[in-house]
Amino acid sequence: MLTNAYPYYPGEQFIEDEIAFWANNPAASVTLLPTVATGKPRSLPDGVSVDLGMASGTRVGRFWFIWVALFSTIFRRELIHLWRSRRVGAYTALRALLHTSKVLEQARCLEQYAKANGKIDVAYCYWNEAQSYAALLAKARGSVRKVVSRAHGFDLYEMRRKHEYMPLKRQFIHAYDRIFALSDEGRAYLEDTYGAPSENIKISSLGVPLTSTLSRPSPAGSLHVVSVSFCVPVKRLDRIIDALSLFSHQHAQIKTTWTHIGTGPLFDEVRELARVRLAHISNLSFEFLGDMPNQVVKTYYLNTPVDLFMNTSESEGMGVSIMEAMSAGVPALAPDVGGVSSLVSNECGALLSPSPSTQEIAAAIGRVALEDEGHALRMQARKVIEERFNSARTYRDFVAEVLALGANAEAGQTGGLPPKGRSDHADART
Incomplete structure (x- = not known):
């Protein structure tokens, strides 16, 4: 599961409700891979581990991947898109370069993780952003079987970005095995703005637990x-x-x-x-x-x-x-x-x-x-x-669907599901 910082702070507090459903499903072997890891992490349920490989980059490594990005096909294609859409400029070109370097670096981290731990059945990306593009590159290179991503707001709507520019998204939008939009409006935006294939998009709302009691109103006046x-x-x-x-x-x-x-x-x-x-x-x-x-x-x-x-x-x-x-x-x-x-x-x-x-x-x-x-x-x-929006149903169904994709991926590779407990974690490992 690819996150920005969770289980570390700040933000992504809504994963706290979802992660319990992953931990409680015996078919899932879940590892969190945040890109930022500072301070003390939040507590996690049993059965969920953390790998800090994506958060352990160095300044030298960062500059190296910026250099590599300069000559990459991804960056060249993005410049062509910016030119054709009349949005090329110093800011957008720099954002394209930095995003490309980040994707290349994170893809390398995923490949190294898979080499050490076994091929990833499903890379579940909480954000439809650079990490998810990196997962798609890692999939193309044989380290990941399936890539799924949620799409929320900041990672979806161009108007929420400076210069209304969402780097690289149009290059990768067709490659996901599944994108989970939060609403019909989100699905329509993915299709109309980025050309996402409708057959790859499903609606899966977030959810919250039902409180044990209700809030009370204030006194009159x-x-x-x-x-x-x-x-x-x-x-x-x-x-x-x-x-x-x-x-x-x-x-x-x-x-x-x-x-x-x-x-x-x-x-x-x-x-x-x-x-x-x-x-x-x-x-x-x-x-x-x-x-x-x-x-x-x-x-x-x-x-x-x-x-x-x-x-x-x-x-x-x-x-x-x-x-x-x-x-x-x-x-x-x-x-x-x-x-x-x-x-x-x-x-x-x-x-x-x-x-x-x-x-x-x-x-x-x-x-x-x-x-x-x-x-x-x-x-x-x-x-x-x-x-x-009861999380007991929304997250249960979401986890089941992602695990089914992982099971189908493994069946396609081997002709059937592996025996439970295989050492390379081939059971729907997310």
Whole structure:
């Protein structure tokens, strides 16, 4: 399983729910291969190991692969694509070169891993990015049998990248054995933007566990709003600040509290913006709790009254943080971007327009917070997760499908599945 950093920090906290289903499946032999490994890792269930080969590169090695990339076919093809699409420039050419060097270096790491541990049945790439391209190269060189990849948001939507440029994706998009999109919208984007073969794409949503109890509402006259996100431009946290300012002025009788969970490059800037625009409003308070472990966030919903979860992102894959709140019975407010519409609706919160105004967001807060159907919204939020995004089903089915691909790969190589416990880990080793 190829990750950016997991089990190391930061990020990728949603793998914490999924990894248990891999560990509990007796047919799987799972090794995590992160590209970044600093600090103390998160605990892992029994049956899951970690190999740091992809995270142990040196500066000399990095420069060597940049040199190799300069003369590679991959880089040459990417320059041709940039020229034809009229996007060639110093920035895009440099990104293409660095991405190519990273892919070549990571492919070499995978080949070395396979040489030491046996051919990889399935390279499961959590991100549809450089690691997954490296896995495809390693497959072409005989070190990997099958390559599957998820596609979320940052690794899918070009508008979320500087210069709207996603290096190398069009070169590799046809080579996957399976791409798992989070929604129909994600599938359509893969097909329309990159020309991904429709037969290779399947919908497989992420999921969250059902909480043991539900979050309770605030007392009458109070409103507690929670947001959870990385503080980066695409999350548009300024929209939350402006909407809460307007709502609080319109509803002076309501004592509103906003809690934001999450850090990021814009953390200090967003906190200062909140201080400037909100601190003078007598019926509105706010707090920035910073980064919190995933399990602590889930517990927070159960121990603290929460009335509304807010997301105002310009782009979103599916929104697992939204799912976690809804699992605890918290209504959600979010714009209709990415796969959000399959999760959020006016029956369990408020589905906004793709680029909502301050007035639209403030009005939606009022509808959810002040109408008499608050209990029904909370029950419906929980029901959506129970029926469509319960990790006990979504991850179980996903693991089974990936393992089936691995079994088919091995059968194609040998004419049947190997005896369990073979020393080269030929049982669906991911």
